[in-house]
Amino acid sequence: MSKKSFRPDVDAPKWKGGYSPYDIIKEGTIALVVILVLTLIFAIVFGSPDEKAITVRTWSNADPIDFATTALSELNGTSTSAAYGAPYNNVPGSGQAMGPLKLEQWVGVRIPINAGKDFVISPLKSLPDQPILDQNLKTWSTASTTTQNSWLSSYGKAAAKMKVVKGQIVVNTTSAGPLPVMINDLTQMARSGALDQALVTGHGFYTTDYTKPLLFLADSGYLSNLASNQHLTGDQWGMMNETGSYPGQAWLWLYTFWYQIPPFNTSASGDALVFATMGVLSLLLLFVPFIPGLRSIPRKLKIYRLIWREHYQDSK
Amino acid sequence: MSTSEIDRQWTTRLRRRVEGKLPPEKLLPDTQPTYVSSWIYVFGIATLSSLGVVIGTGCILALRGPQWWHGSAYGHFINSMHLWSVEIFFFAMVVHLWGKFAMAAWRGGRALTWMTGVVTFLVSIGAGFTGYVSQSNFDSQWISTQAKDGINATGAGAYFNVLNLGQMLMWHIVLLPLGAIVLTGMHVLMVRIKGVVPPFEEGAEVAE
Amino acid sequence: MAFLLSFAALIPLDNLGHYIQWHFIEISIANLIVMILMVVTFIVALVAPFPGRSRRKENR
Numbered sequence: 001m002s003k004k005s006f007r008p009d010v011d012a013p014k015w016k017g018g019y020s021p022y023d024i025i026k027e028g029t030i031a032l033v034v035i036l037v038l039t040l041i042f043a044i045v046f047g048s049p050d051e052k053a054i055t056v057r058t059w060s061n062a063d064p065i066d067f068a069t070t071a072l073s074e075l076n077g078t079s080t081s082a083a084y085g086a087p088y089n090n091v092p093g094s095g096q097a098m099g100p101l102k103l104e105q106w107v108g109v110r111i112p113i114n115a116g117k118d119f120v121i122s123p124l125k126s127l128p129d130q131p132i133l134d135q136n137l138k139t140w141s142t143a144s145t146t147t148q149n150s151w152l153s154s155y156g157k158a159a160a161k162m163k164v165v166k167g168q169i170v171v172n173t174t175s176a177g178p179l180p181v182m183i184n185d186l187t188q189m190a191r192s193g194a195l196d197q198a199l200v201t202g203h204g205f206y207t208t209d210y211t212k213p214l215l216f217l218a219d220s221g222y223l224s225n226l227a228s229n230q231h232l233t234g235d236q237w238g239m240m241n242e243t244g245s246y247p248g249q250a251w252l253w254l255y256t257f258w259y260q261i262p263p264f265n266t267s268a269s270g271d272a273l274v275f276a277t278m279g280v281l282s283l284l285l286l287f288v289p290f291i292p293g294l295r296s297i298p299r300k301l302k303i304y305r306l307i308w309r310e311h312y313q314d315s316k
Numbered sequence: 317m318s319t320s321e322i323d324r325q326w327t328t329r330l331r332r333r334v335e336g337k338l339p340p341e342k343l344l345p346d347t348q349p350t351y352v353s354s355w356i357y358v359f360g361i362a363t364l365s366s367l368g369v370v371i372g373t374g375c376i377l378a379l380r381g382p383q384w385w386h387g388s389a390y391g392h393f394i395n396s397m398h399l400w401s402v403e404i405f406f407f408a409m410v411v412h413l414w415g416k417f418a419m420a421a422w423r424g425g426r427a428l429t430w431m432t433g434v435v436t437f438l439v440s441i442g443a444g445f446t447g448y449v450s451q452s453n454f455d456s457q458w459i460s461t462q463a464k465d466g467i468n469a470t471g472a473g474a475y476f477n478v479l480n481l482g483q484m485l486m487w488h489i490v491l492l493p494l495g496a497i498v499l500t501g502m503h504v505l506m507v508r509i510k511g512v513v514p515p516f517e518e519g520a521e522v523a524e
Numbered sequence: 525m526a527f528l529l530s531f532a533a534l535i536p537l538d539n540l541g542h543y544i545q546w547h548f549i550e551i552s553i554a555n556l557i558v559m560i561l562m563v564v565t566f567i568v569a570l571v572a573p574f575p576g577r578s579r580r581k582e583n584r
Contacts, residue, residue, distance in 0.1 A: 008516060012424025015349050015514045020576070022348035028361055035365040038404060039373075043396035047533025050386060050395070051454035087474035096469040103471030110474035208482025215479065218461035227458045231543055234462065237550045243455050245541030246399075247554040249444060251406045260548045272469035286434045289422035299516060303418035306570045308515040310577060311351040315518070353577065355569040389531035396533065407558065411566050418570075 009295040017311075051230075051243040056199065056213060059222045060190035065162050067190055068169045068183050070220045072159060074115040075179075076152040079219040082115035088215070089113055096269035098276045111211060119216045120186055123198040133185050136178030143177065151177035167191075234259050254278070342508050351515050356419075359412035360507075366405035367500060371493065373398040382452060382485060402444060409437060421513045429506040436499040443496055446488035449478055460484070 006013075060067040073079035085094025087110040095104035124137060140148065158173035169184040189195045199213040217223050224233065232238035239256035242248035258264045258274040267273055288294050298304060305312060322328055376394045377385060385391035413433070422430040449460040460478045467473040477483055527534060542553045 008423075009420055010423060012426075012514050013517045015351075015511075018350045019347035020350050020353075022345060022352070024344055024346075027358075028365070031358065031361040031365040032368060035362060035369055035401070035404060035408075039366075039369050039397050039401045042400035042403070043393060043533075044527050045534045046396070046400070047536045047538075048392065048396035048399040049453075049455065049538060050392065050451070051538075053453050053457055087468060098469075104468055104473075107471040107474040111477055208485070209477075209480045211477060211479040214457060214461050217457065223458065223461070226454070230540065231550070231552065232458050232462075236543075239462070240555055241541075241552050242554070244536075244538040245552065245554050246537045247403060247558045248552070249441075249448065250555045250558050251410065251441060251444075253555075253559075269469065271466040275466055275470050282434075282438060286431055288417070289427035289430050295420065295422070298418050298420040301418065303570065304420070304516055307354045307356055307415070307419060308351050310353050310574075311515050312518065314350075353574045355572050355574055356566075359569065393531040403558070407562055407565075410562055411569065414566050415569065 009299055010289070017315075046246070049242060049244045049246050054217065054223065054226065055193070056190050056196045056217065057193040059217065059220055060187055060195075063220075063222050064164050064167075064169060064187055064191070066221045068162060068187050069159055070216070071120055071183055071186050072152070072155060072179075073219065074119045074216070076149075076156060077115070079115055081113055081119075081215045081219050084113075087111050089115070096272035098269070098272045101272075103272075113212070113215060115215075115219075118212055119199070120182065123189060123195050124182060124186055126198050127185070127189060127194070130185070133181060136181040139178045140182065147177070151175070151179050155179040155183070235265065254281070338505065338509055342511075343505075345508070349512065349514065352512050356411075356415035357512075359408050359415055362408040363405060363412050364500065364504065366401050366408055367496070369401035370398065370405055371497075373401060374489065374493070378489060382450065386453070402447070406440070406444070409440065413437065419513055420516070423513055424510065426506070426510050426513055429503060429510060432499055432503040432506065436496060436503060439492060439495045439499060443488060443492035446484045446492060450481065450485045450488045452481065456481075 056067075070079065074082055077083060081088060083091055083094060085091040086104045086108055089112065090109055095102060097104070121137070121140070124133060127133065143151070154173050155171060155176035158171045158176065161172060163170045167188075169180075169187050171180055171183075173180070186195065189198070196213060199216060200207050200210065203209060227233050227238065228236070230243050231241050232243070234256070237253075237256045237260065239259070240248050240250050240252045255274065255278055258277055259270065264270045264274050264277075284291065284294065373394055377391070377398060380388075380391060385395040416430070416433070445459075445463070449456045449463065463478050464473055467476060467478060476487075537554070544551055544553065544556060
């Protein structure tokens with residue numbers, strides 16, 4: 001043995017036994033063929049899921065009231081996107097923290113989203129030749145914040161009894177200023193498909209960035225209802241699930257597990273806490289070879305005796 | 317040119333180092349120690365092979381671009397192969413991980429081999445995740461809008477925007493596969509340099 | 525044969541899956557099968573006899 005004492009969980013004995021023939025290229029080729037055949041069998045038998053993407057158009061046609069109330073929430077600042085905080089907008093008191101680490105806030109606003117302007121006002125302004133709408137938009141933009149808020153409040157109260165009459169959004173209020181026209185016109189724009197386009201083309205003709213339409217869709221009740229039907233929401237362990245009955249990202253089981261138990265599922269900083277926990281656990285796994293106790297588990301579990309049983313039998 | 321000058325060249329030094337550490341008979345061995353005799357040993361090469369199929373099917377998908385598989389039955393079939401090879405890849409990798417843990421395969425100066433393996437696992441999870449959000453279907457709409465909260469909570473979301481399809485696709489088809497391939501290459505080379513970990517010595521249990 | 529003609533999967537899993545619920549644990553049958561298979565595969569890999577023992581003995 002070496003001068004230093006032999007540590008069984010760190011050092012390995014030098015192999016003094018025999019060697020047997022081993023064809024690494026042949027083994028590799030066989031493995032590749034076996035995996036390819038398995039993949040082919042699974043692909044041929046089960047295929048793969050491709051649940052069509054939803055659009056603002058499908059959403060607003062399927063549930064115009066959900067759409068109109070979501071649009072209102074973008075204007076009055078109650079939607080998830082509008083109240084999100086960093087990295088999208090400045091909202092005092094928002095954002096998650098890992099104890100004293102307020103990483104989200106420290107990074108600040110990097111992907112600016114002004115929910116009311118980006119999801120409602122700007123798309124409406126892009127519609128050509130709409131004299132009535134233009135007049136209402138002008139009324140909106142020239143009004144004071146106090147007036148806007150009183151309109152929003154009146155519209156919000158009446159929105160509980162919102163109706164769709166002959167495809168038009170009808171709200172029973174006379175004190176909501178330009179809002180009934182704005183919300184109805186946005187709903188019509190959405191139902192025609194024009195809003196989908198207006199939200200993506202914010203950066204010009206070519207784009208590969210769907211941040212705005214995705215944030216808007218995520219504010220709806222429609223998307224989460226569809227996801228809930230497919231068992232995809234966070235409290236359904238949805239992170240590891242897939243549409244249909246395909247296996248999903250089963251390797252995320254531990255990650256999604258934390259979301260089911262306190263304090264993770266009750267804390268306002270649940271995401272941050274889960275991420276921190278998984279970070280610590282990943283580091284533990286990474287440094288297993290150096291952590292006393294942890295690195296002795298395999299020797300104490302004795303599973304290795306099964307793996308090397310021939311060797312132990314022969315060396316007796 | 318003198319011999320000593322040649323000796324001092326970076327190229328010469330690198331070649332000699334590689335020759336010393338990884339001679340051809342170690343890189344492509346024709347024997348194995350006799351203790352290497354268990355089915356658990358096949359899961360390393362099974363993981364490597366499924367990575368090969370994942371990359372191969374991914375390359376076929378790349379030929380016709382990201383929207384192809386939505387409209388073509390053949391494209392959809394290649395996507396199915398891509399999905400199932402990923403499932404097999406993670407399956408084999410997890411069994412490989414359990415097996416190597418049971419063997420305490422980090423012993424004898426193999427800690428870095430273990431660590432590159434763990435990092436490859438984590439990078440693969442990232443590669444899988446960016447694949448899911450790059451599908452451009454309902455699944456990716458839901459996954460991306462959910463995952464943004466987790467990633468934003470770390471502050472990384474400001475730069476790694478899961479709602480930006482172009483960015484996610486680039487990570488999925490360039491950066492993360494590159495990382496996975498380089499890490500896997502390092503991992504396999506280290507296994508070849510150090511050899512397969514020998515069994516625990518009977519009676520060694522008393523030493524610590 | 526059907527597959528060769530159209531590339532369509534023989535048994536597509538597009539229908540809504542089944543889920544098992546036990547207290548706060550909720551898992552899809554598909555994921556459960558994958559996980560059970562993983563554990564079974566691991567155990568089989570540990571205990572199944574590996575071929576070629578006699579040849580290895582010769583080389584000792």
